[in-house]
Amino acid sequence: AAATPTTPTPAAGASGTAKATTGLGFCWRCALRVAGCRDPDRYLAREPSAPSTASPPARPEEGADDAAQATDACGLCLGLLERGDALRATLAEKIREGGYDARTYSCSIVLPVFCVFRHQILLSYLREVVGEAAAGECVELKDVLRWLLTAELGALGLDGTVAGVADPENPALTVGAACDFVHAAAAEELKCL
Numbered sequence: 001a002a003a004t005p006t007t008p009t010p011a012a013g014a015s016g017t018a019k020a021t022t023g024l025g026f027c028w029r030c031a032l033r034v035a036g037c038r039d040p041d042r043y044l045a046r047e048p049s050a051p052s053t054a055s056p057p058a059r060p061e062e063g064a065d066d067a068a069q070a071t072d073a074c075g076l077c078l079g080l081l082e083r084g085d086a087l088r089a090t091l092a093e094k095i096r097e098g099g100y101d102a103r104t105y106s107c108s109i110v111l112p113v114f115c116v117f118r119h120q121i122l123l124s125y126l127r128e129v130v131g132e133a134a135a136g137e138c139v140e141l142k143d144v145l146r147w148l149l150t151a152e153l154g155a156l157g158l159d160g161t162v163a164g165v166a167d168p169e170n171p172a173l174t175v176g177a178a179c180d181f182v183h184a185a186a187a188e189e190l191k192c193l
Contacts, residue, residue, distance in 0.1 A: 029081035036137030
């Protein structure tokens with residue numbers, strides 16, 4: 001039988017969060033986020049290293065109109081973290097193709113409103129079911145994406161710039177990651193806004 005990927009065990013003290021979120025169907029990197037993991041190396045791992053605590057991503061159900069189910073992606077990150085390795089490879093390829101003379105970079109990330117909306121729903125759920133502390137432990141999607149992208153930029157020999165500090169002799173490479181999510185089901189879900 002083929003081995004299936006597993007979800008890393010949440011950090012100690014996150015058992016209430018793990019219990020409350022089991023079966024919600026998010027990816028292993030989002031399981032780390034919800035558990036409050038702030039170790040970038042855990043997110044950079046290619047495969048999870050511990051037993052599963054969250055169910056695998058939900059498969060589309062016939063007639064379902066949920067945006068995540070309709071795309072077969074994680075309901076929290078909408079596939080951004082599931083495809084993190086491909087995103088890093090694409091970033092490296094584009095930088096190599098474009099060439100650069102910089103030694104430093106500045107990075108900005110824009111998330112789809114749908115991801116921000118779902119994150120806030122998750123935080124509300126965690127506050128209600130587990131408590132305020134659990135919601136405060138949850139790591140922002142943007143932080144994890146930044147860790148993934150900056151690791152790739154570092155592998156290319158670039159150093160991050162300090163905000164507001166510019167070196168006119170060595171201009172920084174500007175990296176912008178604008179993430180979009182377009183799907184009819186998503187548009188329906190966001191009509192309430």
